[in-house]
Amino acid sequence: MALKKIKHERQRLADIVYDQLLEAIQSGTISSNERLVQEKLAEEMQISRTPVREALLRLEQDGILTSSSRGGFSIHRMTNSEVKELYQARAAVEGQAVRILAAQNDAEKNKALRATIEREENISSSSIRAYFEANRKIHRRLVELSDNRYLIEMFDNIWNRGVSYNLFAAIDKIDLSASFGDHIRLVEAIETGNPTFAMDAIIDHITHGLELQFEALEVKD
Amino acid sequence: MALKKIKHERQRLADIVYDQLLEAIQSGTISSNERLVQEKLAEEMQISRTPVREALLRLEQDGILTSSSRGGFSIHRMTNSEVKELYQARAAVEGQAVRILAAQNDAEKNKALRATIEREENISSSSIRAYFEANRKIHRRLVELSDNRYLIEMFDNIWNRGVSYNLFAAIDKIDLSASFGDHIRLVEAIETGNPTFAMDAIIDHITHGLELQFEALEVKD
């Protein structure tokens, strides 16, 4: 009888709370004007305040929550200049990822990226959220393939901030299906083996996204 | 009588502990094989364990500390591949900063950068630590001038990780004065107004640093 190795990793309550809060924020369950109060959340979750506090402080550290003067935390509201800066940071991270990939120009990796794009662009769901989840997966796969743990971490932080502010979903008034087919162009750029060319391609892609973003923010205002 | 506005910002004990620990780690006061135990640190600092724990968890979150199986935390030891990846991440952040600066090509900003370089390259201290502090200041000024809060934050995280592992100081066996004069070349590249050219310049600069880094790590092994 072969016994499976038991996974020893204890999961902290604080980690569970963190994951749940992040999911609730990004799915819209927690709305942008809601105040997250330690004692109340602890009561709701039937746990003590300590792990709740740890999770909230971590979400604050991640830039997702902001503490308010009346106590509690709320979802960080981004200024237009923060939005622009976040897109620039995206360009830094995703741009470097494609530079690395173009320099490697590894057939297996390029193939894996194509597979992800094909799978995710074929989502049949009509929900905006699924749409953006697919978009996120494509971009994340791209960064994953760079095999750089720090770029992946930065990517996640950027997108967590953006998605938590409902940023990337803010452009639902603009037709996105046009830019969806754009992803394959990134693979093609990587396949040229030219890091600069590949990076210019993704910067264009991201800059275009920023333009759509600002249009959407104006539409909503 | 004009009364000054009183700064209301309460500083948490946990923040103070964080700052002290980070400084102690980066200055070498805390050595790389030392185990940081919550209860012991709390006793030493004459405070309760709670803020110590919060600070340590945050340093873990920042990638600076790693928890050990015997309890406690120790300075994260980087593998060679982590070192390489960290330099790539540096290239992403600092590369984007110079792209932004070159696109702007703002005379005041370029002047400010030159001033920082001139001041920092003229340090008279013979201590290696001062040398690297100067180097860090030059690079940080460059990223600050991009006026992008996320790039600055990423920069700090990268350098905190590197400095905490005593990474950038590991190359003290190699003569650095040669590469110090290299910084002015970065300003000149920015002044061409060509983002791609400027970024290539800093990537060269950073890649050269990585080569020195690996030489130094071999020398030490």
Added chain:
DNA sequence: TTTGTGTATACTGTATTCAGTATTCATGAC
């Protein structure tokens, strides 16, 4: 000597309590 078992110790994560601070609310004076 080696191996297995039980106990002690070290440390963590969580729960609970205490004390301080900021905001809100109620009340009285003008």
Added chain:
DNA sequence: GTCATGAATACTGAATACAGTATACACAAA
């Protein structure tokens, strides 16, 4: 009605206590 003041309330940050887990150590058996 407006404004000032004091009390109540809400919430946080830190201290303390409790319980669980992992490691180290001691001891006995083979």
